[in-house]
Amino acid sequence: MNSASRCFAVVIGACRRWLNGSHLDLVAGANARSWRSRLWLGLMAALLAAPPLARADDWADYPQRPIKLLLGYPAGGGGDLLGRLFAARLGKELGQPVVVVNKPGVSGALAAAELARTPADGYTLYLADTGILLVSLLHEGNWTDPLQLTPVSPVASLAFAWLAHASFPASNLRELVLELKARPGQYSYASPGVGTIAHLGAELFSQSLGLELLHIPYKGGGPILADLTSGQLQLGVLSLPAAIAASRTQRVRLLAVTSAKRAPTLPEVPAVAELLPRFQAVTQVFLLAPPGLPSAPVDKLNAAVARALESPALQAEFAAQSAGIQSGSPAELSALLRRESRRWRALAQSLGSRID
Secondary structure, X not given: OOHHHHHHHHHHHHHHHHHHOOOOOOOOHHHHHHHHHHHHHHHHHHHXXXXXXOOHHHHOXXXXXXXXXXXXXXXXXXXXXXXXXXXXXXHHHHOOOEEEEEOOOHHHHHHHHHHHHOOOOOOEEEEEEHHXXXXXXXXXOOOOOHHHOEEEEEEEEEEEEEEEEOOOOOOOHHHHHHHHHHOOOOEEEEEXXXXXXXXXXXXXXXXXXXXXXXXXXXXXXXXXXXXXXXXXXXXXXXXXXXXXXXXXXOOEEEEEEOOOOOOOOOOOOOEHHHOOOOOOXXXXXXXXXXXXXXXXXXXXXXXHXXXXXXXXXXXXXXXXXXXXXXXXXXXXXXXXXXXXXHHHHHHHHHHHHHHO
8 A cells, every 4th residue: 555545544544433433422313323424425525536645756757748948038038048048958957858938928927827827747837037026016917926836946146237229329337327317308228027127227226326217118138139239229228148149239339237246248348336336136037836836846846957057068158148056945945035025125115106
């Protein structure tokens, strides 16, 4: 008899002892027998209808087929690039392909909603970022609470960059600030969406320096990159992987990065912190699973992520994109998400109408 069968037998035995005990003594004669029969049938029906108890060895062969990895960005942006690099390495560690599916919109909330609807079988995952923690605060609607999804592992941290089309009359951070101050309200900038860390960081930057800028929200970095390089946009805030790709076109200038220090891959580009001490706008990237996924597959996924992040090949790819490696246990990710939620929600509320 396996452990699930033994557990089922114990429950049945306990129910039988309870029904045969003195609990129905107040019901006399045939009525007591009738009540016992009804309760017995009801308990049996409930037990048979309950899902089977999952055991760790039920997941010994997991995964046995490809895994779908949701991304809350359109194809072509920095988050998409990072997600595809990660998916390829994770698939090698798991022995099954990890297939990227782009589900952009509402700062990742559409991808989170799809994840919440999927079975807790370990075959749909979501590579999310900090912006998902702010959706319910900044967008109307009944959105999925990301803290109710199953945390698997931290993956990376990403800073952003201010970019300008080559025709913009500024070539560095100080010139950007001078130009914006000289023409208040005349310029606009694009971000990957309302409530993204790129957006909040840009608004904090503007507020701190007394700048007047119109925000244009996009559905991810890919479309911003296309409009910047074509000259449809003058200014944008993009993740560093997308910014690095854009800088190679010679049609876009990198003006500043939002990390605490200059990015090793972009030593010539100043950090905003050089003008605003202690300024930092960095998003965390992390892996989530559907609610209710048992600990056995979660632990297996966490171990595979750790191995993937230890891979010299992936570390080199992340370093080339100025992405910081982040790893840890599911519990550590859960604590990180709660800290990030408190921090960025407080900032969003302090900015008030600037981010409406």
